[in-house]
Amino acid sequence: MSTTPTGQRREADRPRGLDGHRGRGVGARTAADEARSSYYGVPPIHKPHWKWLVVVYFFLGGIAGASYVIAAVSHLVGPKEDQPIARAGRYLSLAALVPCPILLVLDLHRPRRFLNMLRVVKFRSPMSVGTWGLLLFSGFSGLSALIQAAEDGLLGRGRAVGVMSRLPARAVAVAGTPFGFFVAGYTGVLLAATAVPLWAKNARFMGPLFLSSAFSTAASAITLVLSLRRRTPGEALHRLERLERAAMVAELGLLAASRARLGPTAKPVVEGRLGGLLRYGTVGGGLLVPLAIQTASAIAGRPPSRPISMLASALVLTGGFVLRHAVVAGGRASADDPEATFAYARRGLLETPPR
């Protein structure tokens, strides 16, 4: 539901000039009234400063979290020959995670005060919860990667390494999985809990959208890493592809649902440069083309050739990055649009009963 309630009562009781502004009266204002009442086009809310540091973090954090989950699930329920999936997933999770805290600290205006994030725990603040979740997850991601490295003999043969390789990898994977999901999805909630119309109005789809994109990009990243090795069994890649497909279909559905939910508020990510980027970079190139490649190979009854498969993975990764960029940059544009902010902030009259 967007501005439809505005339209419904348009003719019936349209207020004139200074007349009765009492509660519901505001809801009856037309687009023309809106344009007139905009205060010289000055945005009524302030946009966040977030730019590429945060976009890259959202992208890498998603891969780190979802890679961990994929590795854990494959380890727990997959066949033995899929061991490369778990192995690549664990290393990839840590590799994607390492830059994350650096990006986040650099994004602060007072980076040296980053530890102040750890002086409180606030469950109503997704950023506070996120900080702690990321911290805990980094423990699991690091531990799982260490266990893997010990098993692979990368750490030498010392006594500590022996202890490390005897750690219960399965138990660590099970315990770390919820945190993997958390890191992959909380960023959507973080954006939703603001006054920015593009994010706030779409609150319910933000987390799921980021989560499904995290899974499609992580599956693609693992596929890409495994494709570089000639020894990877085709069956393993096929299973990974099944997951990738499910995540991509979910992502497409969530993008469509978001579009419907947002209505005219979606303008910054539908029109202009960002609209084109999202349409061709994410929906077309990042989702539909890879899905088409997978479908074609399924019909043909044989896996796509290695270069094609790697191209598909690269497209999915690019699409996932573009999605984060479009959502963040689109939010900034949406916060700058008085009409969108006012329309969203009129919702309170209709949806929220006074406490």
Add this chain to the structure above:
Amino acid sequence: MSDRGDTLDTTGARPGAVGFLTDATLCIGCKACEVACKQWNALPADGPDSALTGFSYDNTVDLGATTWRHVAFVEQPGDPSPAWLMLSDVCKHCVHAGCLEACPTGAIIRTEFDTVVIQQDICNGCGYCVPACPFGVPQIDDAIGTARKCTLCYDRLVDGMEPACAKACPTDSIVFGPIADLLPRARERVETLKARGVEGAHVYGDRAVGGTHGIDGLNALFVLTAPPETYNLPAAPTLPQDNGRGAWTSTAVAAVGLGLAAVAALRGRR
């Protein structure tokens, strides 16, 4: 909703809360509040950006990191004579504050006066409070790297003085006091205005007479004569963190779904 005579329970304001009543009908647009605020709080001028804007007499434009009072000037064509609306906008010191709830460092606190203050020695400039305010109040001060906004002159309050802007206001358009006193005063003023034929008069921030609805009362009340949006105020903003419940729930559901999908996809024939 109907018990207008009631004071505290209809604003949600806590006992002992103090704040502002800013009456747009008394504002003469002198900007003494802006100047007094800048002087007392040692805030710099707005710089070259705020050269003449062409927005009527408003060259301040917006509340920001170093502008904690902002006088809006609205020129409305009207019959028989044009209406000229002026309003000194300020941080609302919300009873449930989006900035305070968002703050991940605990830098933003609620004071003993029920006001909302950003502790400058704690803030690390993450910037999350900036989009978390539905009124567009806090802003990062690029010169010092922290988020800043009106403190309701905390340093004056502890010494028993009223905030600088209220002290400077020559028409008592800005009044400082306990919310328990300000609210009846605001309602009385609205009744007076209505009796004089100003139909659109209302209290912004008072739920009982159709205030902001979404946020549980403000510690900075306003008497307005036109819809809030005319003054660049949102009509019925909601608390951003209230989106959290639905957002977390749907994210958890999606996590379960994707987890099951992963199990189904990655499971091998045994």
